[in-house]
Amino acid sequence: xILEPIPPKILAVRRIHAAHASVLASYGADPERHTALGLxxxxxxxxxxxxxxxxxxxxxxxxxxxxxxxxGAAHASGRLSGEILGVLAGAGPDEVEEGLRAxxxxxxxxxxxxxxxxxxEIAVFPHVIxxxxxxxxxxxxxxxxxxxxxxxxxxxxxxxxxxxALKAAAVTAARVFPPPTETNFAAAWLxxxxxxxxxxxxxxxxxxxxVGRRPRER
Amino acid sequence: MSVTTTLIEVLRARLGAADPLPPAPALPTIEAPPARVFPxxxxxxxxxxxxxxxxxxxxGIGHVGTRYATDVVLQxxxxxAVAHEAVEAVLxxxxxxxxxxLPLRSQVQDHHQFLLRPDLGRRLHPDSVQLLRQxxxxxxxxxxxxxxxxxxxxxxxxxxxxxxxxxxxxxxxxWKVGTPICAKFARVWLxxxxxxEVGAKIAAILLGERPGLGTGDGLSAYLVFEPRVGKTDGxxxxxxxxxxxxxPPEQAAKRLALLAGAMMAQRTSGxxxxxxxxxxxxxxxxxxxxxxxxxxxxxxxIAP
Numbered sequence: 001x002i003l004e005p006i007p008p009k010i011l012a013v014r015r016i017h018a019a020h021a022s023v024l025a026s027y028g029a030d031p032e033r034h035t036a037l038g039l040x041x042x043x044x045x046x047x048x049x050x051x052x053x054x055x056x057x058x059x060x061x062x063x064x065x066x067x068x069x070x071x072g073a074a075h076a077s078g079r080l081s082g083e084i085l086g087v088l089a090g091a092g093p094d095e096v097e098e099g100l101r102a103x104x105x106x107x108x109x110x111x112x113x114x115x116x117x118x119x120x121e122i123a124v125f126p127h128v129i130x131x132x133x134x135x136x137x138x139x140x141x142x143x144x145x146x147x148x149x150x151x152x153x154x155x156x157x158x159x160x161x162x163x164x165a166l167k168a169a170a171v172t173a174a175r176v177f178p179p180p181t182e183t184n185f186a187a188a189w190l191x192x193x194x195x196x197x198x199x200x201x202x203x204x205x206x207x208x209x210x211v212g213r214r215p216r217e218r
Numbered sequence: 219m220s221v222t223t224t225l226i227e228v229l230r231a232r233l234g235a236a237d238p239l240p241p242a243p244a245l246p247t248i249e250a251p252p253a254r255v256f257p258x259x260x261x262x263x264x265x266x267x268x269x270x271x272x273x274x275x276x277x278g279i280g281h282v283g284t285r286y287a288t289d290v291v292l293q294x295x296x297x298x299a300v301a302h303e304a305v306e307a308v309l310x311x312x313x314x315x316x317x318x319x320l321p322l323r324s325q326v327q328d329h330h331q332f333l334l335r336p337d338l339g340r341r342l343h344p345d346s347v348q349l350l351r352q353x354x355x356x357x358x359x360x361x362x363x364x365x366x367x368x369x370x371x372x373x374x375x376x377x378x379x380x381x382x383x384x385x386x387x388x389x390x391x392x393w394k395v396g397t398p399i400c401a402k403f404a405r406v407w408l409x410x411x412x413x414x415e416v417g418a419k420i421a422a423i424l425l426g427e428r429p430g431l432g433t434g435d436g437l438s439a440y441l442v443f444e445p446r447v448g449k450t451d452g453x454x455x456x457x458x459x460x461x462x463x464x465x466p467p468e469q470a471a472k473r474l475a476l477l478a479g480a481m482m483a484q485r486t487s488g489x490x491x492x493x494x495x496x497x498x499x500x501x502x503x504x505x506x507x508x509x510x511x512x513x514x515x516x517x518x519x520i521a522p
Contacts, residue, residue, distance in 0.1 A: 001235060002230070002233065002235045003226055003229060003230045003233070003235055005226075109220070110220040110222065110223065111222070114226060126222065126225075126226070127222045128221045128222050128225065129221075130221050194221070198221065198225050201222070201225055202225050202228070202229050205226070205229055206229060206232075206233070209233060
């Protein structure tokens with residue numbers, strides 16, 4: 001079975017209602033505006049980046065910190081580490097709580113990797129964001145509210161898929177992450193109209209499946 | 219459904235992965251069987267074919283794959299039908315009188331009961347007891363009884379011939395033979411009561427035997443010395459397969475008379491009867507000379 005979802009596992013969700021100013025500062029928050037933090041770890045990093053961005057669309061929160069861990073969840077430093085630590089900052093606990101609710105909903109129902117081969121040894125993340133929030137629009141250098149295809153796969157699959165996606169639709173490469181990323185994948189953020197982004201994500205996923213089926217073109 | 223899950227669903231359907239089960243492998247094509255199936259000459263061995271001309275046993279019937287050939291199956295079904303018909307046949311009520319035999323019957327009411335209640339078939343009907351006391355000669359040396367048993371066909375067929383031959387053999391030895399009797403719905407043990415009533419030294423019941431494949435006309439004969447109600451099978455001597463393709467009635471009558479003679483001499487029957495001295499004579503009586511090979515009767519013919 002191909003293109004079966006691989007549900008992300010949320011490993012920890014914690015709040016700091018009144019964080020110390022030094023903690024706020026060292027994690028990129030602004031002690032003037034932020035007092036509360038929400039911290040999430042998950043075993044899939046890219047869905048979490050999407051979910052963090054999703055939170056900014058539902059609550060007045062900022063994504064102040066989000067970093068993937070080296071070599072991914074299979075080599076985590078502890079059972080709660082996973083692949084990523086994401087931090088939401090807000091003016092108070094209520095704002096952070098609202099943001100966390102949107103983040104968890106997105107991770108549980110929308111953003112996830114898919115199996116690109118029968119044995120589940122190739123994972124692909126062909127995600128379309130119809131409307132960017134504050135976090136990813138800033139990271140991608142795109143206007144808030146525009147559409148973006150967030151495409152991730154292992155190195156060779158991603159490279160061929162990225163090429164196919166760019167040729168399949170009127171999209172432009174907003175940012176490309178050549179391998180290795182922290183988790184040894186490769187990724188591309190493609191910008192365009194929503195329909196173009198959908199066509200690009202479809203072409204990307206199909207190319208990844210095809211590479212998995214014929215790795216040596218025979 | 220979010221944007222991404224929708225596009226993944228569409229892509230899965232397009233790649234043929236939407237079906238939760240993998241596609242079933244294609245069925246192999248199976249050739250239609252030939253219209254008629256007969257054994258090829260290769261499957262009929264020459265030796266088996268030759269052997270089959272000397273016996274009624276099922277030899278040299280060949281095979282088609284792992285199965286019987288059509289003609290063999292049809293023959294089997296026809297022979298089974300012969301056996302069924304023989305079991306189903308009922309002795310007509312007026313047959314015994316027409317043959318000038320004393321007509322007796324057991325306590326059995328009808329044919330169905332006859333098959334299900336062997337115990338009733340072993341005792342005489344009260345009317346028959348009266349008839350026997352009025353009409354039958356007594357005392358006698360040998361009391362022959364013709365009976366239907368499980369095959370009225372055999373009783374009406376070679377039964378009379380066997381009864382006649384056996385009576386002549388006995389009279390030739392100077393024994394007093396009882397009034398010829400025909401018993402309807404009779405089991406073997408009915409000879410005990412009849413023999414006891416007429417005070418016979420030996421009772422001999424000649425009755426149709428349980429039909430086998432293609433032998434609905436076989437007779438058996440059971441002899442018992444000093445018949446009394448309560449005698450068991452251990453007290454009897456018997457001969458089976460008395461029919462044209464087995465032991466012919468004339469030879470069987472000689473052999474039965476020899477048996478009766480041994481019973482008279484030793485004053486016993488059954489397992490206690492010592493036949494070791496008579497082995498040669500019994501063999502002679504059964505006919506040890508050349509006899510033309512018997513063939514199984516073809517009930518079904520199929521043009522090859």
